[in-house]
Amino acid sequence: MSLSLTSGGTSARQPSSISALSAATERTRRPMVTGTSVLGIRYADGVMIAADTLCSYGSMAKYKDARRLVSVNAKTLVGGGGEYSDFQAVTELLKRNALEDRCTADSLYAEEEGEEGCAREVWNYLRVVMYNRRNKMNPLWNDLVVAGFSSGGDPFLGYVDKIGTTYEDTFIATGFGSYLALPLMREKYRPDLEEGEARALLEDCMRVLFYRDCRALNKIQIAKVTKEDGVLISDPYEIETDWSSAGFMTPKGELDGDGGW
């Protein structure tokens, strides 16, 4: 069996001629290097998403400067959790499509409205890609958040997962974030959030995730899409954490205690 450079090797799953191998080969492929939650929120000027910069190898925090927020064209951001190699493949695919769109457009200037796929188009395209891979029992093992503007000019925030489920909403969280961050975002969300408030909310959620998600890191990136500035992705930075509450300082293991923790 020769090694293939093209995606004929993965997306087209031919049964192997060696029957023992095909019977035992994992059809769905377990993720090896994984990213955790991605959060997104719409605010007054546009859309903002956040993710930490960790990719774990099982339980090991192996890659601490992995970039999980990527801009795929001048107007769209994609954030991804799950298998990092599949996320790299997805973003490469989207960037390749954006480049092809640019080169085959009527005009080479990106500022022309409607020449580049808006966020909603990217989201829908991803839905099709993910669902088709799911049908072949060979998913791209990711939870993706697509952020940007739809062609009508409204801010857009959408979700696509490894089996092709999609939804759009005013705020989104994947992975652990869907359990821990969503309730926080539901409480604090307002449609007219300022940029500073939106960022503070996302940072708060990332802080809670660092406290409570074993696979999270306190180094994060925030990215936003606005009408005026387009796509901006921050450099990774550390967020502050608080360890000063009485619960940390009070010892509990003493003989005279109740043995509590």
Added chain:
Amino acid sequence: MALNFRSHHPHPHHAHTPDYNYGSLSQKSAETRNLKPGEVSTGTTIMAIPFEGGVVLGADSRVSTGTYVANRVSDKIAQLHDQIWCCRSGSAADTQALTDYVRHYLAQLAMETDRQPTVKQAAHLMKRLIYENKDHLMAGVIIGGWDPIHGGSVYNIPLGGTCIKMPFAIGGSGSTYIYGLMDSEYKVGMSKEEAKTLVKKAISHAMARDGSSGGIIRTVAVEEGSTERDYIPGDKLPYGPAGW
């Protein structure tokens, strides 16, 4: 027999490796479970550290099949092009085949473009092969080298085919024992001698604790215009396997 992507780490209860279904556990030992009959693995310690103007790559020399040392003098640092090298871990057969393919493609690229391939190009070629064939391969590689455009760079390509540029990289089963050491000793902007010393120290410590790593330490120092091979015999290691 299940062809799992569980890493080649020998201990089945390692918390840090993905703990997935192993298929029939009965006859096989932890080490041989994910190898085909007769296949050898490079249970290994490999690493690459950039320095000012180049990269130092290092590896141990033990190749094991289960608990037998199939080759105690192997060379896990393979040359992909004049100034681009690759440390191999995982299945020896898979990584040898991958190395052959990448060498071939890089040589072709150099001829077609009439310039030195960049380390990034080599890393991405390797990534493509591993990613697109991820179901059939067990290979974790570290690509290190020098090119006129980016200087010294190191890319880590673990199981699954993620390709990620790193300030330094360690890999193989022995690397788990030296994450703490590397986190504490690594500094940005080391000189060639400092990088070499750290590589030798770290691999010695890994070999001292990992049963699948051992033998001698091979190093390759790549910089503009030169490549320097070195090795430390098993009885001259900075920290011997007998420990303290």
